[in-house]
Amino acid sequence: MDTKLRNRLYDKSFYIVGLFATLFGLIVLLTLLIDITIDGFSRLGWQFLTSYPSRKPEAAGVLSAWVGTVWVAAMTVVVAFPLGVSAATYLEEYSKKNWLREFIEINISNLSAVPSIIYGLLGLQLFVRGLNMDRSVIAGAMTLAILVLPLIIISTREAIRAIPTTIREASYALGATKWQTIRNQILPAAMPTILTGTILAISRAIGEASPLITIGALTYVAFLPTSPISLEFPYISLKGLFDPFSVLPIQIFNWVSRPQKGFWIDAAAGIMVLLIIVFFMNGIATYLRYRYEKRMRW
Amino acid sequence: MVTTDTAFRIERLNIFYGEKRALKEVNFNIPAKAVTAVIGPSGCGKSTFIRCLNRMNDLIPVFRLEGKIEYDGMDIYSKEVDVIDIRRQIGMVFQKPNPFPKSIYENVAYGVRIQGFNKKESLDNAVETSLKKAALWDEVKDRIHESAFSLSGGQQQRLCIARALAVEPKVILFDEPCSALDPIATAKIEDLITELKKDYTVVIVTHNMQQAARVSEYTGFFMMGELIEFDNTQKIFTAPSNKMTEDYITGRFG
Numbered sequence: 001m002d003t004k005l006r007n008r009l010y011d012k013s014f015y016i017v018g019l020f021a022t023l024f025g026l027i028v029l030l031t032l033l034i035d036i037t038i039d040g041f042s043r044l045g046w047q048f049l050t051s052y053p054s055r056k057p058e059a060a061g062v063l064s065a066w067v068g069t070v071w072v073a074a075m076t077v078v079v080a081f082p083l084g085v086s087a088a089t090y091l092e093e094y095s096k097k098n099w100l101r102e103f104i105e106i107n108i109s110n111l112s113a114v115p116s117i118i119y120g121l122l123g124l125q126l127f128v129r130g131l132n133m134d135r136s137v138i139a140g141a142m143t144l145a146i147l148v149l150p151l152i153i154i155s156t157r158e159a160i161r162a163i164p165t166t167i168r169e170a171s172y173a174l175g176a177t178k179w180q181t182i183r184n185q186i187l188p189a190a191m192p193t194i195l196t197g198t199i200l201a202i203s204r205a206i207g208e209a210s211p212l213i214t215i216g217a218l219t220y221v222a223f224l225p226t227s228p229i230s231l232e233f234p235y236i237s238l239k240g241l242f243d244p245f246s247v248l249p250i251q252i253f254n255w256v257s258r259p260q261k262g263f264w265i266d267a268a269a270g271i272m273v274l275l276i277i278v279f280f281m282n283g284i285a286t287y288l289r290y291r292y293e294k295r296m297r298w
Numbered sequence: 299m300v301t302t303d304t305a306f307r308i309e310r311l312n313i314f315y316g317e318k319r320a321l322k323e324v325n326f327n328i329p330a331k332a333v334t335a336v337i338g339p340s341g342c343g344k345s346t347f348i349r350c351l352n353r354m355n356d357l358i359p360v361f362r363l364e365g366k367i368e369y370d371g372m373d374i375y376s377k378e379v380d381v382i383d384i385r386r387q388i389g390m391v392f393q394k395p396n397p398f399p400k401s402i403y404e405n406v407a408y409g410v411r412i413q414g415f416n417k418k419e420s421l422d423n424a425v426e427t428s429l430k431k432a433a434l435w436d437e438v439k440d441r442i443h444e445s446a447f448s449l450s451g452g453q454q455q456r457l458c459i460a461r462a463l464a465v466e467p468k469v470i471l472f473d474e475p476c477s478a479l480d481p482i483a484t485a486k487i488e489d490l491i492t493e494l495k496k497d498y499t500v501v502i503v504t505h506n507m508q509q510a511a512r513v514s515e516y517t518g519f520f521m522m523g524e525l526i527e528f529d530n531t532q533k534i535f536t537a538p539s540n541k542m543t544e545d546y547i548t549g550r551f552g
């Protein structure tokens with residue numbers, strides 16, 4: 001066979017293989033979604049969202065689980081965002097190019113590939129036992145924060161690197177200091193991308209069950225963490241941080257492992273709630289990216 | 299020859315990027331309150347030179363300077379001098395318009411803000427005055443809070459000039475400010491430069507010789523990192539004393 005013909009054949013077959021691979025992924029995903037929707041849709045409703053878990057599948061709900069997920073996700077952002085952005089800014093803007101920086105960089109990219117259960121073990125040893133945080137919201141959030149930190153650092157560095165030097169030069173030429181330039185020009189311009197990266201990282205984290213099971217998050221929680229806002233002085237309370245909690249993936253995991261069919265339906269409905277939260281967050285990320293691309297034309 | 303006051307005194311200036319020498323033994327004085335043009339074929343070190351005057355090259359890690367640049371009697375590369383201070387006195391406008399991704403207002407106000415002035419009145423004032431000086435006020439006064447990217451290229455470049463003026467510098471450096479602009483926008487910038495020389499010392503890099511002839515009083519011709527000739531613009535363009543200058547301005551190369 002002559003080379004030209006063979007190359008064309010390769011071209012064609014790759015196209016077909018690629019198409020099938022894509023379709024395969026899509027079809028599996030769709031089947032899963034449809035299956036879950038068929039199973040779970042009947043349970044999904046106000047009552048499901050506002051009830052605690054129960055021994056009776058028809059009465060069980062995800063209230064403590066979704067509130068726990070929101071708590072943990074929010075606290076993860078509070079911990080990981082400032083740390084990640086500062087670390088990335090340091091690495092990108094201040095650190096000298098030497099062995100230490102290289103060492104840190106290699107470790108950050110390696111960390112982003114570490115299985116999440118390892119972070120659970122770290123959290124158990126460091127936060128739950130070492131720092132006596134117990135199986136609290138804050139221990140869970142710190143654990144997930146470490147899990148997402150490499151992702152936030154990597155996306156922040158990419159965002160900073162994408163800012164053209166001409167912007168830096170413009171700022172310095174006006175007599176700005178390095179910090180003023182970073183604070184007023186670089187970070188604001190990079191922020192939409194940083195936020196997008198952060199949201200995607202968090203939406204990965206809220207789907208994680210294993211690290212939180214490892215640190216001992218409860219599987220059966222019939223109460224909520226203390227509300228952060230109250231009607232009495234001082235109106236704001238951080239007590240909830242130290243309360244035990246559960247999250248959606250753990251609740252789902254718990255239901256799936258029950259023998260009764262009714263709990264499987266609860267699990268499917270729980271998955272839908274989790275998916276809706278994740279889709280919502282991804283929607284925000286996509287919107288930010290879209291706005292960013294429209295606004296910034298260098 | 300040069301009778302006016304001197305703004306910059308450049309003595310035995312040598313510039314290196316790592317091992318590579320970009321400027322060789324440059325000596326001359328840049329007069330104050332006049333427009334000085336720097337011309338020469340591309341890659342001859344024009345940008346390198348002009349970026350030495352406000353220490354923009356400090357940002358390049360491999361950059362190294364030998365020799366001396368005095369501005370207003372002070373050695374701008376000496377240890378006691380604050381680079382921030384230098385850049386406030388010596389503003390710069392770049393080749394490609396580079397407004398910040400912010401509103402027109404914030405672009406101009408930025409240089410004032412970072413000096414710690416945050417009162418609305420003084421900012422409003424600085425913004426209006428600077429935009430007027432840059433001949434942009436009438437075109438933008440009704441949309442001052444819109445994104446700077448909504449302006450045309452020529453307007454963006456005038457915004458960059460306004461932004462530099464807001465800091466109240468004494469000198470403005472232009473590095474090929476019109477190379478990304480159409481002829482009409484170019485003419486506006488040239489008019490502006492002619493206007494500015496009453497109050498400011500202006501240095502402009504250009505590869506456009508007609509532009510140098512139109513806007514400047516003095517011209518320096520660089521080639522391969524060396525200052526070949528520096529003189530009154532008229533003299534350079536009518537009776538250059540160096541053969542290479544003559545070849546260049548008559549378009550025989552470059």
Ligand SMILES: Nc1ncnc2c1ncn2[C@@H]1O[C@H](COP(=O)(O)OP(=O)(O)O)[C@@H](O)[C@H]1O
Pocket residue numbers: 315318320338339340341342343344345346347358360
């Ligand atoms: N950041 C840099 N690092 C290394 N070499 C540089 C750098 N900037 C400019 N040069 C070199 O210095 C010489 C002069 O460049 P430049 O000043 O930009 O010339 P011009 O503005 O006249 O076109 C060129 O040979 C260029 O390659």
Ligand SMILES: [Mg+2]
Pocket residue numbers: 344345346474
């Ligand atoms: Mg240049």
